[in-house]
Amino acid sequence: MHLQQEEWLPRQAAHVQRVRRYADPYLERRSAGRKHPVEDFLFTYYTQKPGQLLRWHPGAGVVLYGPEAAARTGWKYYRAADDAELAAAGLPAESPAVTVDVDAFLRDRREALRFAGIILAGTAARPAQFGCFGLHEWAMVYRQDKFELRHEYLQLRLGPERTDEVVEENRIRCSHFDAFRFYTPDAVPLNGLAPSRENQRSMEQPGCLHANMDLYKWAYKLAPVLPSELVMDCFELSWRIRAMDMQASPYDLAEWGYPAIRIETPDGKAEYVEYQRAFAAEAQELRQRLLHELTPLLRATASQESTEGRQ
Template sequence: YYTQKPGQLLRWHPGAGVVLTGERAAARTGWKHYRTLDDGELASLGLAAGSVAVTFDRGKFLADRQDAVTFAGIILRGTAARPAQFGCFGLHEWAMVYRQDKFDLRHEYLKLRLGSAGTDQVVEKNRIRCSHFDAFRFYTPDAIALNELTPSRENQRHMEQPGCLHANMDLYKWAYKLLPALPSELVMDCFELSWRIRAMDMQASPYDLEEWGYPAIRIETADGKAAYVEHQRAFAAEAAELRGRLAAALAPLTPSERQ
């Protein structure tokens, strides 16, 4: 779902402000966005001249990634400042298969719980108000006009809101894009939340995942909608804490931010 490879996720980084010595330092000499401490820096830390010690290279990182740092900061702060919306009920996944032939489904290897006609009826009987561009861009042509909002890459910084499952999943994206400035423990916390959100996202989708071990959250019913919102609120609370940690980690990298 995201572009970070498993091997990259498994590679540990201590984050900015940490000095590594010994074998961990030797293994990272030459790694991108790390630098080796000079003798003066070694002496200030009480380390012998000629010792191998490495740390995050803030200067080179910002030279390469300033735009990404700035944009991530804008998204994180803007999302946190907006009120959370809990009335979407996961209908973005339904809009992605609206009036589609079964051979054209986004996940063609899965069955629709209600069939094509039943799925279309759910879309037509509910209010659709998706604020997340990376969900909206996969809507079928017939579903686009049914969405009450028109999210785009250009207005993303103004549309993201903290109740959105996909905005909260994307904390993982912003975290790994900012490695090695962030500690891997924070990236992994974001990954684990994203994993759980995605599972719930698909449980509320029109697909039948019973055989995969994921019982449906039947958002076409009142009870299903209530269950969806309960999960959504819990994830939003977890995401708020992680969003704050990400913003705090970004702060030293953005002394003069461009809006």
């Protein structure tokens, strides 16, 4: 695909505006030394920084033309378009044009690409489980008075004793290691599963809120070969999941504008599952879009390795 400057600059501007809706308030809070328990998360837990997210990428196989494109030759995993690419667009040699350097990306990031493909395909193929009710957040504060406080500036909605009772009264079956690893020591043996980094690729399932939030992680880790519009679709789903996840948590977030989903009650559990199912359906569509983008890149990786092996 070839995009002239008047075609791709509006896409870039729309992306920047889309990101700033989330990034600017976070940067203002950070500058003022303030925290937000819900809306800071995607910028503090994940490694993608606002400045990186603001950069718009067209994805692999797209050539950008025009004077504004030339600045991207200094960006990582970009290169100047070659004569054949310029000729295909009917432009003279040495016209300002850039494209993502897919070969360089695959050489450096092939293992990350493969792992993302394994996680995404494996998760998509498994049946969704909807019986966790967000109890992972409760297990992270179970008997917390014995340990270092988590989110020390927040109050527990039901108080410490009743919070512990909710954990003990329910079956906990968290399948996501990056949630499970934050359990308090006393909560670890209460989990019905034993997720680990080693079994992550076989454990993750599409009903899990955290697995669906992590679609954003897999997307940004593969920048710039993925289009930024897809990355932001994953970001915004993750943003909404985080909000619901914290509404179902043991914290009192009413003053932050997030009313509780009372998962300690039957009605609250039903509300949680309704949200969970809707998010799972959205996430499966995004997962398939990611896999669609990754498939030719994985094939190119195999071809690149075959060529390297013959040399």
